[in-house]
Amino acid sequence: xxxxxxxxxxxxxxxxxxxxxxxxxxxxxxxxxxxxxxxxxxxxxxxxxxxxxxxxxxxxxxxxxxxxxxxxxxxxxxxxxxxxxxxxxxxxxxxxxxxxxxxxxxxxxxxxxxxxxxxxxxxxxxxxxxxxxxxxxxxxxxxxxxxxxxxxxxx
Amino acid sequence: xxxxxxxxxxxxxxxxxxxxxxxxxxxxxxxxxxxxxxxxxxxxxxxxxxxxxxxxxxxxxxxxxxxxxxxxxxxxxxxxxxxxxxxxxxxxxxxxxxxxxxxxxxxxxxxxxxxxxxxxxxxxxxxxxxxxxxxxxxxxxxxxxxxxxxxxxxx
DNA sequence: GTTGAATGTTTCATTTTATGAATTATATAG
DNA sequence: CTATATAATTCATAAAATGAAACATTCAAC
Numbered sequence: 001x002x003x004x005x006x007x008x009x010x011x012x013x014x015x016x017x018x019x020x021x022x023x024x025x026x027x028x029x030x031x032x033x034x035x036x037x038x039x040x041x042x043x044x045x046x047x048x049x050x051x052x053x054x055x056x057x058x059x060x061x062x063x064x065x066x067x068x069x070x071x072x073x074x075x076x077x078x079x080x081x082x083x084x085x086x087x088x089x090x091x092x093x094x095x096x097x098x099x100x101x102x103x104x105x106x107x108x109x110x111x112x113x114x115x116x117x118x119x120x121x122x123x124x125x126x127x128x129x130x131x132x133x134x135x136x137x138x139x140x141x142x143x144x145x146x147x148x149x150x151x152x153x154x155x
Numbered sequence: 156x157x158x159x160x161x162x163x164x165x166x167x168x169x170x171x172x173x174x175x176x177x178x179x180x181x182x183x184x185x186x187x188x189x190x191x192x193x194x195x196x197x198x199x200x201x202x203x204x205x206x207x208x209x210x211x212x213x214x215x216x217x218x219x220x221x222x223x224x225x226x227x228x229x230x231x232x233x234x235x236x237x238x239x240x241x242x243x244x245x246x247x248x249x250x251x252x253x254x255x256x257x258x259x260x261x262x263x264x265x266x267x268x269x270x271x272x273x274x275x276x277x278x279x280x281x282x283x284x285x286x287x288x289x290x291x292x293x294x295x296x297x298x299x300x301x302x303x304x305x306x307x308x309x310x
Numbered sequence: 311g312t313t314g315a316a317t318g319t320t321t322c323a324t325t326t327t328a329t330g331a332a333t334t335a336t337a338t339a340g
Numbered sequence: 341c342t343a344t345a346t347a348a349t350t351c352a353t354a355a356a357a358t359g360a361a362a363c364a365t366t367c368a369a370c
Contacts, residue, residue: 015267019273021292026177027220042356046178049171064178069321069359072320094318094364094365094366095365116170125294133288133291137176198327198328212347221327223349224328247336247346
């Protein structure tokens with residue numbers, strides 16, 4: 001990958017290329033998932049993927065980088081449709097634990113199947129490169145979550 | 156990276172990890188950019204990053220994976236604020252070429268500075284890994300754009 | 311034990327963002 | 341020349357998120 005380009009315009013492209021690629025992949029993945037489970041919104045998909053074990057609304061909000069109030073509405077919807085249940089957190093009566101129902105487990109499993117396929121198809125990377133890519137992404141995400149929020153957000 | 160995990164729950168996490176990481180990075184980048192140029196929406200940022208040279212609305216829509224009508228409103232806004240101009244494409248009088256104004260060039264340059272910083276800070280990857288990551292992302296994006304839309308979209 | 315501050319979630323008004331059908335003008339194919 | 345396709349726009353509508361205020365619970369300090 002040769003970055004020593006004489007044309008200023010091209011170096012501009014290079015500089016913006018990564019964020020464009022991240023965005024493109026993000027959109028593309030969701031677009032593919034839209035075809036398989038259109039009844040779930042983007043955030044609902046991320047929610048279900050993340051909910052591998054019971055989680056508080058506040059913690060889920062941190063992971064999905066939205067306000068808790070956003071998740072209140074989302075959880076209401078998923079609860080109404082039978083995918084999740086709310087239980088009071090025994091450690092703190094202010095908090096709720098969101099847990100998958102049996103139907104939620106089933107739906108999540110199907111979603112993960114679709115996610116895996118979408119990732120393979122969207123990236124088009126062979127196994128070895130996909131593995132490296134996945135490792136880098138995981139490091140990135142751990143870095144982001146460990147670092148916390150960069151700016152004045154309410155949590 | 157050992158994928159041979161005995162616990163089904165852990166393998167589920169691994170399966171969803173990549174899309175979660177992509178989403179987290181996507182959100183995180185925009186959150187950082189929100190701090191630096193709050194007057195630009197997510198899509199407007201991507202628009203400006205992509206507009207390294209004059210581009211048709213339809214082509215831009217393909218790149219940003221939105222409908223042309225979405226970009227009509229966005230271009231109206233940016234034009235009104237003096238960042239871009241519309242010129243009829245000499246090769247096809249149905250089409251418009253969106254071009255940066257002088258102010259637009261300046262704003263884009265500043266944005267690219269912020270983008271580069273955001274990428275470095277959000278990923279936390281050292282230069283060498285960042286380079287590999289960038290290469291992989293570029294391959295992914297080329298694959299996505301070359302493949303076209305996976306499903307029945309209007310273009 | 312008490313008080314004040316902090317925290318977790320919800321409510322609901324408001325804002326933001328994108329979709330999508332219909333339309334008009336232009337281009338293309340036969 | 342005619343029929344079909346295409347590029348962009350309009351505007352009503354839908355979807356999605358924010359954010360301030362409120363309430364209950366928890367925590368910290370005295």
